[in-house]
Each structure stands twice: as C-alpha cells, then as structure tokens.
Amino acid sequence: MSEFKKIIPFFAAAIGIILLGGFLSQGKIPPITPDGNKFLKINETRVRVELADTESLRKKGLSGRDSLDEDSGMLFVFDSKDVRTAFWMKDTKIALDFIWINDGKVSQITDGVQPEPNTPDNQLKIYTPDAAIDYMLEVNAGFVQKNNIKVGDSVDLTQ
Secondary structure (H helix, E strand, O other), rough: OOHHHHHHHHHHHHHHHHHHOOOOOOOOOOOEEOOOOEEEEOEEEEEEEEEEEHHHHHHHHHOOOOOOOOOOOEEEEEEOOOEEEEEOOOOOOEEEEEEEOOOOOEEEEEEOOOOOOOOHHOOOOOOOOOOOEEEEEEEEEOOHHOOEEEEEEEEEOOO
C-alpha cells in the first residue's frame, strides 16, 4: 500500500499535464478535415483557411498571390494570445478585408485594404488592431460586407 501512495502524485501530475495540454490546445488552430482542409466559422459563415502559424509564414502572408478563392482566407496564428502586432501589404496584389479576432469574437474589422504596388517599404501603410488579438483573418475585400460580419460576431475555430 505504501508503494501505491508513492506513485499517486506521479499519476496525478501526468493526468494534470494531459488535461492542461488539452485545455491549452483547445481552439488554438482549426482541425484538419479528412480532405486536408481547415475551416473556421464566423456566425454561420464557413471559411476555408490556410494557416500562417510560423514566423516565416506570417511574414510572407498573401504576398505575391494573384487571387484568393472566394470564401477562403489566411488565418494568422500567433505564438501566444493577446498579442499586439502590425500588418502591411508588402508585395500583396489583392485587396483584402482584415478580421481581427480576440477571445473567440470579431474584435475589429479593417475592410477594403488596398495593395500598394511599387511603394517603398518605409512608405507602406501599417495596420494595427486597436487592442490585443489572438488571431487575424485575411479574406478578399468585400467578404465582410457580403457576409454581414460585424464586431462582436462569434468565431468558432473548431470547424
């Protein structure tokens, strides 16, 4: 019996780590569907997303792209929650709507962001959220209006 009492703390710690890991990863990034796609939902609007979840992918973003499929976007996933970050349209060829997300809700919208071709880096417009965010979603310009997305709408990353 005393041997059993000695291992109880180890089992409790292991279970705690497993539960904590599941809690922390819950909703962090959208799961991959059987066909290899990832989706999120803003209210009832389903969006297929590409993830920008590393520093190099976040830096590249949608630059160099000639188009973005309708009802799709790029979800910027950061290394922690409640970040303050900035975006620009360096080498981006398509107009975009920015959907800033915090605590599972649309916290801000920057719509109709236009490309700035042939603009020196030091003259590119910088876009920042008014408050800390957890994610940022870039979609085609007009997406927000077309889908009636508003600040306060719920964002479900578990689709």
